[in-house]
Amino acid sequence: MPKIESSLFEIGVLDQLAFQDTPLHRIDPRIKLITTLCFIVTVVSYNHYEFSALLPLILYPIALSASGQLPGAYLWRKLLIASPFALLIGMFNPLFDHSTLLQIGGLSISGGWVSFASIMLRFTLTVSAALILVASTGFATVCMALGRMGISKVFTTQLLFLYRYIFILTDEGLRMMRARNLRSFDKRGTGLKIYGSMLGQLLLRTMDRAQRIHQAMLCRGFTGDIRLNRQFRLRSTDITFAAGWLTFFILARTCNLPLAVGQFVMGIAA
Amino acid sequence: MSHHIVEVCDLRYCYPDGTEALLGVDFRIHHGESVAIVGANGAGKSTLLLHLNGCLVPKVGQVRIGDCPLTPSTLQQIRRTVGMVFQDPDDQLFLPTVYDDVAFGPLNLGLPPDEVEARVRHALDTVNCEHLSKRPPYKLSGGEKRSVAIATVLAMSPDILVLDEPSSNLDPRTRRKLITLLQGFEHTKIIATHDLDMVMDVCERTIVFHKGKVLADGATRDIFSNDALLEQAHLERPLSMNGRG
Amino acid sequence: MHMADALISPAVGGVFWAATAGLMTYCSKKMRNSFESLQVPLMGVLGAFIFASQMINFTIPGTGSSGHLGGGLLLAILLGPCPAFMTIASVLTVQALFFADGGLLALGCNIFNLGFFPCFLAYPFIYKLIAGEKPTQSRIVAGSILAAVVGLQLGAFGVVLETLFSGISELPFSTFVLLMQPIHLAIGVVEGLVTASVVAFVWAARPEILEMAAGHAPAKSFSIQKVLATLMILALVTGTGLSWFASAHPDGLEWSMAKTSGKEELEAPEQGIHSMLGHLQEATSFLPDYGFKSAEVTEAAEGEAQHETAVVEEAEAWPAVDIGTSVAGVVGGSLTLLMAWSIALFLRREQKTS
Numbered sequence: 001m002p003k004i005e006s007s008l009f010e011i012g013v014l015d016q017l018a019f020q021d022t023p024l025h026r027i028d029p030r031i032k033l034i035t036t037l038c039f040i041v042t043v044v045s046y047n048h049y050e051f052s053a054l055l056p057l058i059l060y061p062i063a064l065s066a067s068g069q070l071p072g073a074y075l076w077r078k079l080l081i082a083s084p085f086a087l088l089i090g091m092f093n094p095l096f097d098h099s100t101l102l103q104i105g106g107l108s109i110s111g112g113w114v115s116f117a118s119i120m121l122r123f124t125l126t127v128s129a130a131l132i133l134v135a136s137t138g139f140a141t142v143c144m145a146l147g148r149m150g151i152s153k154v155f156t157t158q159l160l161f162l163y164r165y166i167f168i169l170t171d172e173g174l175r176m177m178r179a180r181n182l183r184s185f186d187k188r189g190t191g192l193k194i195y196g197s198m199l200g201q202l203l204l205r206t207m208d209r210a211q212r213i214h215q216a217m218l219c220r221g222f223t224g225d226i227r228l229n230r231q232f233r234l235r236s237t238d239i240t241f242a243a244g245w246l247t248f249f250i251l252a253r254t255c256n257l258p259l260a261v262g263q264f265v266m267g268i269a270a
Numbered sequence: 271m272s273h274h275i276v277e278v279c280d281l282r283y284c285y286p287d288g289t290e291a292l293l294g295v296d297f298r299i300h301h302g303e304s305v306a307i308v309g310a311n312g313a314g315k316s317t318l319l320l321h322l323n324g325c326l327v328p329k330v331g332q333v334r335i336g337d338c339p340l341t342p343s344t345l346q347q348i349r350r351t352v353g354m355v356f357q358d359p360d361d362q363l364f365l366p367t368v369y370d371d372v373a374f375g376p377l378n379l380g381l382p383p384d385e386v387e388a389r390v391r392h393a394l395d396t397v398n399c400e401h402l403s404k405r406p407p408y409k410l411s412g413g414e415k416r417s418v419a420i421a422t423v424l425a426m427s428p429d430i431l432v433l434d435e436p437s438s439n440l441d442p443r444t445r446r447k448l449i450t451l452l453q454g455f456e457h458t459k460i461i462a463t464h465d466l467d468m469v470m471d472v473c474e475r476t477i478v479f480h481k482g483k484v485l486a487d488g489a490t491r492d493i494f495s496n497d498a499l500l501e502q503a504h505l506e507r508p509l510s511m512n513g514r515g
Numbered sequence: 516m517h518m519a520d521a522l523i524s525p526a527v528g529g530v531f532w533a534a535t536a537g538l539m540t541y542c543s544k545k546m547r548n549s550f551e552s553l554q555v556p557l558m559g560v561l562g563a564f565i566f567a568s569q570m571i572n573f574t575i576p577g578t579g580s581s582g583h584l585g586g587g588l589l590l591a592i593l594l595g596p597c598p599a600f601m602t603i604a605s606v607l608t609v610q611a612l613f614f615a616d617g618g619l620l621a622l623g624c625n626i627f628n629l630g631f632f633p634c635f636l637a638y639p640f641i642y643k644l645i646a647g648e649k650p651t652q653s654r655i656v657a658g659s660i661l662a663a664v665v666g667l668q669l670g671a672f673g674v675v676l677e678t679l680f681s682g683i684s685e686l687p688f689s690t691f692v693l694l695m696q697p698i699h700l701a702i703g704v705v706e707g708l709v710t711a712s713v714v715a716f717v718w719a720a721r722p723e724i725l726e727m728a729a730g731h732a733p734a735k736s737f738s739i740q741k742v743l744a745t746l747m748i749l750a751l752v753t754g755t756g757l758s759w760f761a762s763a764h765p766d767g768l769e770w771s772m773a774k775t776s777g778k779e780e781l782e783a784p785e786q787g788i789h790s791m792l793g794h795l796q797e798a799t800s801f802l803p804d805y806g807f808k809s810a811e812v813t814e815a816a817e818g819e820a821q822h823e824t825a826v827v828e829e830a831e832a833w834p835a836v837d838i839g840t841s842v843a844g845v846v847g848g849s850l851t852l853l854m855a856w857s858i859a860l861f862l863r864r865e866q867k868t869s
Contacts, residue, residue: 011613015406040620045525048683082615086521089678093685112685119683123521127615134612140366140406142612152543154555159605161559164364166566166609167408173567196712199568199584203593203713204720206564210557212361215325219354220426221346221378222552230370286723364556 010078011139011166014131017070018138024068028238029137029145035245036133042249043125048115052258054125060245061128068136075135079127083120090119139163144230157226165209173202275301275430275458276322281331283317291317293482294331299458299475301429306469306490307462309479310504315434315462316357318479322432322460323352335430350379353428357435359415363407368399368418371407375426393425394418397451413444420451430458437465466494466508478503517610517625518674520618524681531677532623538631539604542597554598561590562602566609585702587633588663589710592642593717593724596634603630621677628673637666648726655714660707667703671695 018025039060046054065075097112134142140160147156176198184194251257276299283292291314299305307315320326321333324345333340335348356362365371372393376386394400397417402410410418416436423431436452437445445468452459452472461473469476469490476493478486480503486493493499494511520528546554565586586606590599604626610616617625645658675691678684684691718725 014613019404037619040520040618041525041528044520044523044528044620048685078615085517086519089519089522089684089686092690096685096687115683115685119521122683123519126520126618126620130612130619131615139609139612144366152539154543154546155539155601155604158555158559158562158601159608160366161364161556162562162566162602162605162609164366164407165560165563168360169560169563169567170570173571177571192708192712195571196709197716198571199709199713200716200720202568203561203564203717204724206560207557207724209361210553210560212356212358213364213556213560214553215320216356216362216364217374217552217556219323219325219349220375220422221349222374223378226555227374227377 013074014135015138017135018141020069022068022136023237024064024136026237027136027241028232028234029141030149030232031234031238031242032133032137033142033145033149035242036129038246038249039129040126042253043122043129045253046118046122048118049111051114051118051121052262053252053256054118054121056252056257057125057249059248061125061132064132064136065128068132070132070135075128075131078131079124082127083123086119086123090116090123093119141230145232148232153226160226161213168209169202169206172205176202275299275336276460277332277334278318278321279332279334281318281321281328281333283321283326283328283330291482292321292331295479295482295484297477297484297487299460302456302458303475304452304459304473305461306473306476307460307479308464308466308469308476308503308505309485313479313503314482315479319354319432319434319460319462322430323354324348325354350426351428352430352432353423353426354432355419355423355434355436357438359412359419360407362419362422363410363415366406367403368394368405368407368410368421369403371418372403372422372425375422379426389425389427393421396424397421398447412439413441413447416440416444416448417451428457430460431455432460432462434462435464436461437463437468466505467510470494470508470510478505480504517607517617518621518628518677520620522678522681522683523618523621523624524683525620527677527681528620528623531627532620535604535623535626535630538600538627538635542600545597546601558594558598558602559605561593562605562609565590565602565606584709584713585629585663585667585706587629588637588642588659588666588706589713591634591638592710592714596638599638600630600634603634624673624677628670628677632669632673633662633666636669637662641665650714650718650725652715655718656708656711659711659714660704663707663710664700664703667699667706668696671699 039057043054043057061075064070065072093116094110094112097110097115099111100108137145140163143156143159143163146159147153180194180198278295278297281292281295282290284290295314295318307318309315317326321328321340322335324340327340327342327345335351338344338347338351340348363371365374369390372390373386376389381389390403391400394403397420399414399417399421402414402418407415407418420433420436433452437448440448445465449468449471452461459473461469463469473490476486476488476490477484478493478499485503486496486499494508497507500506565584568584568586587599587603590602593599594602607617607622607625607629611619611622611625642658642662645661646654650658672692672695675688675695678686678691679688714725
């Protein structure tokens with residue numbers, strides 16, 4: 001039961017964050033979408049043993065969340081919650097890869113640990129980029145941006161509907177669950193048959209609702225094409241944003257910045 | 271425009287599962303009238319309303335809106351004239367923000383963006399919801415949803431407003447605001463409702479439905495004074511006529 | 516289980532995005548042709564339904580744990596393959612964006628695993644054949660369970676292959692398969708039972724819904740596109756599978772190459788060129804040599820725990836990495852982190868004052 005409420009809450013909170021007005025929020029959503037995707041592709045393109053080379057990319061989520069006034073603690077929490085799968089699979093790397101890769105002082109670190117760290121870093125970078133995208137743009141706007149960029153209108157429209165009705169349906173589901181739980185004791189009454197009929201009821205009600213929505217749409221002149229009066233205009237700020245970040249990604253990808261810095265520092269020290 | 275704005279002749283309707291919802295309904299509503307449709311649950315009110323803007327098309331009997339008979343080919347035209355507000359506002363607010371929902375109708379009518387903008391502003395202004403235009407529907411209260419749903423229909427500038435249970439689930443103050451709003455509309459109004467006190471305030475004429483037929487049709491005061499009639503239709507006197515307290 | 520961005524390589528992500536995008540385009544075109552304006556709100560709302568139903572659970576007798584609906588098969592039964600595929604795609608998109616379930620690049624893989632297999636394979640080829648147009652209770656149950664199990668097995672195997680081909684995880688093929696398939700067998704049975712019970716309920720209450728849905732799905736008319744797509748996917752899978760076995764031998768080649776070229780050269784590479792070459796290698800061979808390799812490496816490491824061999828091993832595993840420069844890497848990495856952090860603090864302060 002807590003899961004439904006907390007999930008709704010999550011969606012609500014992210015959406016709430018999207019309503020702020022900061023420089024980041026004002027960037028054209030299509031630009032943000034493109035830079036996020038480029039960022040993810042860049043992160044993912046490193047080989048599995050690279051760790052420190054990935055580090056400069058941390059600048060992207062950090063800079064964005066700062067300029068978008070997105071609460072760091074919240075983003076961290078979401079990351080933690082989402083981490084189990086990556087952790088689970090990544091954990092096997094140290095188990096299976098014993099080749100020595102690093103030697104710091106007398107300590108030898110195996111390739112497995114490096115690749116594990118790399119996995120966790122990738123996870124952090126990619127997930128935070130996606131979260132920041134939604135938190136600084138809003139789900140509905142992302143969908144519309146996708147539509148403008150050529151994704152099938154059928155898909156983006158029903159995505160909008162899905163988002164719109166998630167709250168209502170999870171609310172209904174929650175009420176059903178509460179009602180069931182209040183009348184079931186010792187785990188009796190929570191079996192498969194009841195579940196099936198609960199879902200069945202919810203399903204039928206959902207389909208009726210879809211019918212009513214459809215009628216409401218027809219009554220307001222719907223002929224098959226959803227039109228939304230939203231203007232997206234590209235400004236020079238947006239272009240600069242994209243150009244700047246893309247250059248940074250390419251730079252970080254092609255030159256191992258931490259290595260250069262480290263060598264420089266050690267050169268001075270020596 | 272003809273005087274007889276809404277005309278229903280011997281309308282019958284039977285649902286696919288066999289339920290006979292309407293068993294021959296006749297009435298005429300004139301331009302500018304406010305008419306309430308009352309009756310017990312299952313008496314056929316909602317089914318009748320669905321016929322008024324073409325959600326259901328009559329197979330037996332006829333529905334005329336203005337000079338136009340309701341047929342599959344005249345649906346678009348009829349829907350420009352008749353605006354319907356559904357019982358559950360959540361079914362009518364299906365787009366990301368209030369602005370989008372109110373703009374949906376005008377955009378579908380093919381109006382240019384400036385005109386759409388103007389219509390939306392006007393509609394939201396009429397229902398006092400201008401400040402909600404950027405909100406997503408799930409963040410609205412029951413009363414706000416109701417008002418916005420009305421705005422979505424107003425933006426299409428219909429001649430006739432049909433409302434299904436507009437005052438249900440509203441707190442007293444919001445309900446009062448709604449009543450004031452409805453009193454201010456000059457459109458022809460057809461309201462299906464259980465809220466007999468609202469009927470007293472808004473509608474001068476009442477049609478009583480019972481088991482798919484019109485039981486009575488006349489001035490609101492007269493209908494609500496007729497206890498025998500009310501009893502037969504599973505109704506009671508409105509609280510304001512009860513003489514209590 | 517969903518694929519994550521952390522475990523994926525651009526090549527794999529790209530390929531599956533291409534496949535998914537192709538399928539979505541195909542579905543949109545199909546749906547436009549037989550357009551029913553009810554479809555769009557119906558799909559959206561059913562997607563929300565799937566979402567909601569994933570939150571409700573039921574207790575599995577005997578285990579004390581709970582199970583819930585996945586939804587792919589059920590959607591296919593209710594809507595037909597194309598709309599169901601789109602709906603699942605949208606559910607997964609929302610999960611990826613809001614719950615970080617899977618990543619944006621891995622979304623293509625996830626939509627393929629959890630959408631293509633149940634909607635375009637399990638549903639038409641298994642469920643429909645068993646349950647038919649007018650199913651009975653037992654046929655519904657049998658069809659659902661079998662279709663769900665097969666669909667999920669294929670989906671799980673998809674995850675295994677995608678992780679394998681990406682080469683980020685070191686998990687060997689055999690271990691991963693042994694992990695994923697049995698778990699998903701159990702999940703598949705549960706999914707099948709749940710789907711069956713919902714379908715049975717709907718069939719009893721309002722059979723016309725199912726009849727209408729069955730009417731939508733194309734009976735035996737498979738378009739050329741679909742056949743081609745299937746062939747392409749099969750080719751992909753078998754091709755890479757074969758190359759996987761073929762790459763067993765190049766290990767030997769690299770080993771000998773390392774031995775002949777000498778340790779000194781490998782210890783001081785020109786970082787840039789090596790990593791670039793390394794990348795070309797990974798990109799073109801498509802199937803990186805890790806799985807087989809790591810098994811070899813572990814054996815060798817256990818057998819001969821000598822520094823020299825270990826160095827050569829490591830060079831074999833990845834020519835670009837170098838022990839000598841690793842310290843500089845650590846130092847540089849920490850400095851980078853520090854820089855990034857201070858930039859962030861600076862930006863936040865700027866934001867607060869403005």
